Every structure is written in C-alpha cells, then in structure tokens.
Amino acid sequence: MTHVDLGVKQIAAEFLFVLCKERVDSLLKYTGYGxxxxxxxxxxxLAGGRGEHWYSDDEDTDTEEYKSAKPNINLITGxxxxxxxxxxxxxxxxxKEYEAMKLVNMFDKLSRYCSTVQYNVTVLLMEAAYILVLCSLLKSTASNCAIINSAELEPRSLWRRMFDTSK
Structure with a gap:
C-alpha cells in the first residue's frame, strides 16, 4: 500500500480492502491507519463505514495469536x-515528585496562555460585533463604510471618526 509504483500500490490496497469485505474497521485493524x-x-x-458492495454476514474471528498480540500492535503502522x-x-x-511538579507547571502555563488567547479572541469578536451593529444602524452609507475600512478597529476611535462633524 506504500509501493513506489502507483499501479501496484492501488491494486494491493484495493485487494486488501476487498479481503476485508470493504469494511474500514477491518482494513485498519490489519494494515494500520497510515x-x-x-x-x-x-x-x-475516512469517517468509517462500509463500501457499497454486499458481502456475507460472517463476522471476523480473531485468532488467539492476534488476541494476545493486540495490545502491542501499533495502530498507525500496523x-x-x-x-x-x-x-x-x-x-x-x-x-517522580519532581516530574509531577514539572507537569503541573506546564499545565499551569498552558492554561494561562489559553485563557489569554481566549480573552483576546473574545475581545476581537465583541469589537467585530460592535462594528457590525454600527454599520446596520447607519444603514451602511458609502461614506461610513469608507471610514470603517480605513479606521482602526478600536470601537471608540471608530465612533469618533464616523460622527466627526468638523470636516
């Protein structure tokens, strides 16, 4: 299934798939995901399932050898x-205690980083919603949209620029 010759690769893959009764789970079981x-x-x-052809309802039976080796089979390579x-x-x-503390510290750093990123994304989404509301309130006139396109994405400065009457 990983042969250099594309024809051989395709034929071998199709042959193995037919031998597995076109069942994705069986193919993965015997060849690995990769x-x-x-x-x-x-x-x-890729989401699983069966092929379009009909096959007998006989279930696969795992040999004792396969059952004993199953925990040691790499699911990617097979x-x-x-x-x-x-x-x-x-x-x-x-x-062990030192490694546990290192792990706790890494989780702490990760949670702080994720909460910062989440906060920044939330702020950006709120500002984008604010701009959309302003556009809908002003019925998106051409001059206002030009101001929005050139404005900074900070809502207060955007508001000031849109309603600046000194021009």
Whole structure:
C-alpha cells in the first residue's frame, strides 16, 4: 500500500480492502491507519463505514495469536512492537515528585496562555460585533463604510471618526 509504483500500490490496497469485505474497521485493524489512509481518502471513507458492495454476514474471528498480540500492535503502522519499559519503575520517589511538579507547571502555563488567547479572541469578536451593529444602524452609507475600512478597529476611535462633524 506504500509501493513506489502507483499501479501496484492501488491494486494491493484495493485487494486488501476487498479481503476485508470493504469494511474500514477491518482494513485498519490489519494494515494500520497510515497504510490505509490513501485508499480511504480516495474512496471518501475516512469517517468509517462500509463500501457499497454486499458481502456475507460472517463476522471476523480473531485468532488467539492476534488476541494476545493486540495490545502491542501499533495502530498507525500496523506492526507488532515490543512492549516499552515503564520509565517510572526506575525513578526514585523524589524524581517522580519532581516530574509531577514539572507537569503541573506546564499545565499551569498552558492554561494561562489559553485563557489569554481566549480573552483576546473574545475581545476581537465583541469589537467585530460592535462594528457590525454600527454599520446596520447607519444603514451602511458609502461614506461610513469608507471610514470603517480605513479606521482602526478600536470601537471608540471608530465612533469618533464616523460622527466627526468638523470636516
């Protein structure tokens, strides 16, 4: 499914898909997301589901070998991988506490950053809504729209520029 020759790649992918009774979940189970992505995208099946053809209702039966290997299968590549050692097993209690505090600090920084971004987006949306209300109130005359297009996006300065009678 990742062959250099596009013809071989396409035929192999289609053959495997037919062997899986055109079931997306079965194809992903046996090949991995990365290998099946091209075929599924080409067929418009990235959201899952079945192909358009009818197949028997026989369910897939997993062998004992597959059932025992399932936790070690990489879902992206479809390869069987050796279990990774737990890095926490070799740490002392002080190291675990230090890593936990680092994690807490990272979450704290992330939450502060996200709240700042969320606040800025909220302010921009409120200012945009304010400008839209002004345009609708003024029935969007040509001169007012020209002022809005050239104005700063700060509502007070926009209001002053629109109603400045000294011109």
């Amino acid at each position: 290998n099946a992505a091209g075929l599924l995208a080409a067929r418009g099946l 390869h069987l991988e050796e279990p990774m050692p737990n890095p926490m097993d070799e740490m002392t209690e002080e190291q």
